[in-house]
Amino acid sequence: MSVTPDLECRGINKSFGQFQAVNDVSFSIPAGSFFSILGPSGCGKTSLLRMLAGFSEPDSGEILIKGKSVKGIPPNKRPVNMVFQHLALFPMMNVGDNIAYGLKRRKVSAQEQQRRVADVLERIGLPGIEKKSIDQLSGGQKQRVAIARCLILEPALLLLDEPLGALDLKLREQMKIELKTLQQTFGTTFVYITHDQSEAMVMSDQVAVMNHGRFEQVGSPQTLYYQPETPFVAGFVGNNNRLSGQVIKTAKDFIQVSTESGHIFHTSSSSILETNTAVEMFLRPEAIHIDRDSDKSWQNTMKGRIDNILFDGGNSQLLVRDTASPTQMTVALPQTGKYQKLRQGEIIKLGWNAEQSIAFKAG
Amino acid sequence: MLKLTGKNLSFYLLLMPLLLTLGLLIVLPQLDMLGVSLRERISYGEYKFSFLHYTEFFTEPLYWNTFLRTAVMSIMATLLTLLIAFPIAWYIAKVAQGKNKKLLFLACLIPFWVSELVRTYGWMILLRESGIISGFLQWSGLSSGPVELLYNDITVMTGLIYASMLFMVVPLVSTLEGMDDSLVEAAYDLGASTFTVIRSIILPYAMPGVISGCIVVFMLTLGNYLTPTLLGGKHSLWFTEQIFTQFITRFNWEQGAAFGVLLLTLSSLLVWTGLKLSGQSFKQAVAS
């Protein structure tokens, strides 16, 4: 590697009593990227982040920031800053003092402080609010001020601990885009932890999916979406229909699976699987085509009755019950106008090709 | 014009007990005190209006000095109590968990299950020349003869701090409990040292609690009678003692009342100054 990564972790372990929070995690983040750690609550992502910030030390393993080990360096000496879940803006100081807090600690002159605070406020699009008090700010403004407070120190890494969690949905959508833009304008490496796959997907260059203290897969959002390596990733990233079954035939590009519901489907697989292996098959709702006129041929088809229409604009879905078994499938309903006339109780045909689903060895 | 509609009326009726209590128990006696303080005895049962007892306070160095001494000692006791109570409050609010937290709180409360008199006598039994601590020092060979630990200002201070502790710990714990721990971590993360975190984050955050604790402790200490008198011995001069003496042993109600009014005025003035200096408002301090 020619360029030193901003952050490199080697074999990090951390336990709390009997509970292993972080289990042998290694990864590196190239400079200037937006890296997310995605996982359900309790997966160890917060423990990992706190080790990066210096609030706790790993039991074993090494953390290198810009190529230098930070072992034993306390948080106030690390070139790393953190945006806290509830932002932790200091309520007794105004915006300007909040942002200048770190500079003051570095004994930067008052004049210089003032100039840089004004500058950073300009860059986050909130010029001239130095004198406002914290409780005068909206949720989104607080968010940006909290980030500015860290970025003004030009850290090697900015750690973000689910800072969007407390916002309402609309604002969250908006902030996702803003965060991404901020990261690009400042060029700082962001390490972002979240349990919300959408946040991770939208903003990140790279996402690590974490479960039970381990990284399941690290990759770009597209890779995680299209080529999940584990059933957990397939289930956690994006929506999926999950079908259980057994391999009955293997071929070069795909296998045939007999599902518990009595269907035989063609599917791709994550690895080479032998016949009779129990598998779990994942099929994305948006990969399923609704075929009313039955003039196209699909490798896999299934007939079903519409149980429910969940209308949600661009995210509308159908719940379709297999006519031959109790299996229920979620199917994306494209709002192209073509399917406007679908009604509850109608029998429709669903179709998809083998490469659009993926099978993993069960268990 | 104020119209007494049904709703209005019931509001004022509900307010009555409070107003009556305030009026009868607090305002009226104070006004009576003021009245008594402004008269001068001429002969048996004869009085005239006069400021004599106020001028007496300012011209007689003894009274003036006693007041100063009381105020200075009270301020010192308040600050020392704050200094000792802060780490305790921090421990209770932020470090101790569950059962320990309750136990610690209880430990602060227990001394108040017995009366002030008993508590003070407890100190006297410990500290007197023939007391337990003196006995221990002799037994252990740390001292060759009996040690008198009573009857000095340090003992008075100890007693005052001991009696005030709870009233400082409670408001501090309640403000500190409301503080998000991540404020401290954030400051630390932004490069602050432990000392700076305390100075720039924790103290300003806890300020309303600090102020209300200080006001309560200061007032209690200033108005304390038993502790300074019993522990202070022959040099103990305390302003409330002076008031008591004027009222009870000198039969000089007029002078006592004047002292009472002056104590109220001067202590209010001191509290006000304290608030101004710390940039806090009384409302904030009372609200916490």
Added chain:
Amino acid sequence: MSRSAIKIRHSLLALAVSASTLSISAQAEELRLLTWGGYAPQEVIDQFEKETGIEVKVTKSNNEDMISKLRATRGAGYDLVQPSQDRITGAQKEYRIYKPIDLSKLKSDRFIASMLDATKKNTSVNGKVYGVPHIWGTSGLIANSDQQNLSFNDLCSDDYKGKVSYRLKRPTLIGFAFAMGEDPFAAYNDQKKYAEILGRVEQKLIQCKSNVKAYWSGGDALINLLRSGEVTLAMGWDAGGWKLHKETGKINFVAPKSGALGWIDTFALPAKGKNDEAAYKWINFVMQPEIAAKITDSAGNFTASVGAENYVNKALSNSYKISYNQTSLDNIKWYPPVPAGLEQLEGKTLDRIKAAQ
């Protein structure tokens, strides 16, 4: 018991007393007695109740507290009080808190005649008598030694450095004045002369303040200090000394060379007392020699009752005999009534002594 330790709080509550007395109505007949600790032992109360059916309610107090309480209520709240004889006329002139005593209702033959006459004289205002004697005693020295030849001046002697205690109250000033060869009682009506004497006493007491271990405020506190050996010479009441003598066999009351200071606690009727009949009954009852002896046992001091000494505990008479011979008895300086204004002067003197470093 000595003139007992006083709960300070009681006095502070004086203002509240007027309110609370409004609610007391006479259900069963009762006598509300404001007195010193030990002056109304339970045994005597029980016997009185059995004989008369009158319930006795006792409140313990001291001279200043009695006056303050009665002043606050203008003489209400109690039916019988027991101030010292020298403190009656001044308080009566100033606050009108007592009513005259109807001597015809008392069995005068039960009183030691000389004491009754002296008290009547000292408690008269405008020809009316406001007090009759009950218990008398003296203030002098209590010493932890066999020394009999002591003076109040010894409280300032280097022999007792840091081992001395006295009250910061008027008896101390007067005792020292006598010890310094003055006659403060003679100067009672000459304020200028009196102020001069006080000035000298003040100087002396400030000079030897370093001798003082602590100023005592209650008899029990003094007894504790003496018993523990922290104090070896104190100015105090005879009863306290005798109590310690009975306990230790060593510490005892000593009449000082300049003469012990004699006080007589009296019976007086508060101006708004509600049950004078019961008060007279109580006075006549406790002046019977056997009853008086019981009170002497409890209070530690002798009474003005004729013939009571025959019933008094031997140990007490013994201690008494060590403390007093005929000469020292004759030398007792009895307090004359305190004229108005003196206590102001004394108060300031005491303040200055307390404040001196």
